[in-house]
Amino acid sequence: MSVNAAEPVKVAVVFYSATGNVTKLARQIAESAEKAGAEVRLRRVTELAPQAAIDSNPAWGENVKDIAEIPEATPDDIVWADAVLMGSPTRYGNIAAQLKQFIDTLGPLWFQGLLADKVYSGFTATSGKHGGNESTLLALYNSFHHFGGIVVAPGYANETLFANASPYGAAHFGNGEIDELVLSGATAQTERVIATAAALKIGRAAAVA
Numbered sequence: 225m226s227v228n229a230a231e232p233v234k235v236a237v238v239f240y241s242a243t244g245n246v247t248k249l250a251r252q253i254a255e256s257a258e259k260a261g262a263e264v265r266l267r268r269v270t271e272l273a274p275q276a277a278i279d280s281n282p283a284w285g286e287n288v289k290d291i292a293e294i295p296e297a298t299p300d301d302i303v304w305a306d307a308v309l310m311g312s313p314t315r316y317g318n319i320a321a322q323l324k325q326f327i328d329t330l331g332p333l334w335f336q337g338l339l340a341d342k343v344y345s346g347f348t349a350t351s352g353k354h355g356g357n358e359s360t361l362l363a364l365y366n367s368f369h370h371f372g373g374i375v376v377a378p379g380y381a382n383e384t385l386f387a388n389a390s391p392y393g394a395a396h397f398g399n400g401e402i403d404e405l406v407l408s409g410a411t412a413q414t415e416r417v418i419a420t421a422a423a424l425k426i427g428r429a430a431a432v433a
């Protein structure tokens with residue numbers, strides 16, 4: 225699906241991933257956004273864990289190497305964006321401290337109203353099928369509501385999203401490869417986010433013309 229906006233929709237994909245699952249979703253979402261005609265910034269948040277913790281888990285070290293080429297997220301990436309997709313693995317049903325720390329750095333922008341009126345959506349990964357993916361996304365969405373954001377969750381809005389069966393946002397579980405259904409659901413979620421952001425952009429431009 226492509227979007228017919230006069231200017232491309234600007235999409236920031238901001239994520240934290242320790243062992244690579246959320247990285248895969250973030251890459252899929254960034255690629256889908258580009259295919260849908262958006263201008264995309266794929267950004268990782270700053271790692272806060274001690275090196276010893278990273279060294280204790282080979283998958284963590286691999287992911288650190290894999291994402292080294294991705295720029296670190298800055299508050300300007302959020303100001304720049306029309307739509308923001310944020311991703312985090314679950315941490316006991318909540319988002320990771322690393323993503324939370326990035327969100328906390330947005331306080332000065334929040335006070336100026338610069339986070340409001342954008343489209344927001346989320347994605348996550350858990351070990352267990354019922355390990356907290358829905359609560360993690362809802363926890364993330366708490367912040368989006370405080371921003372004054374327009375939360376665009378996938379719902380069951382079309383056949384692909386219905387099949388993905390994750391109305392809160394793309395969610396991988398387990399230790400294997402990301403399921404095709406989850407990947408196609410992440411793409412459909414991204415397209416829905418972009419279509420909504422494009423409609424808002426066109427409508428706002430028309431309102432001031």
Ligand SMILES: Cc1cc2nc3c(=O)[nH]c(=O)nc-3n(C[C@H](O)[C@H](O)[C@H](O)COP(=O)(O)O)c2cc1C
Nearest residue numbers: 241242243244245246313314316349350351352355
């Ligand atoms: C401190 C900590 C807490 C976690 N809590 C949960 C949990 O409550 N439920 C669950 O299913 N997985 C939990 N996990 C597992 C991760 O969320 C899961 O492995 C996820 O896929 C990792 O994503 P990543 O590869 O992008 O880092 C936890 C992991 C850590 C390190």
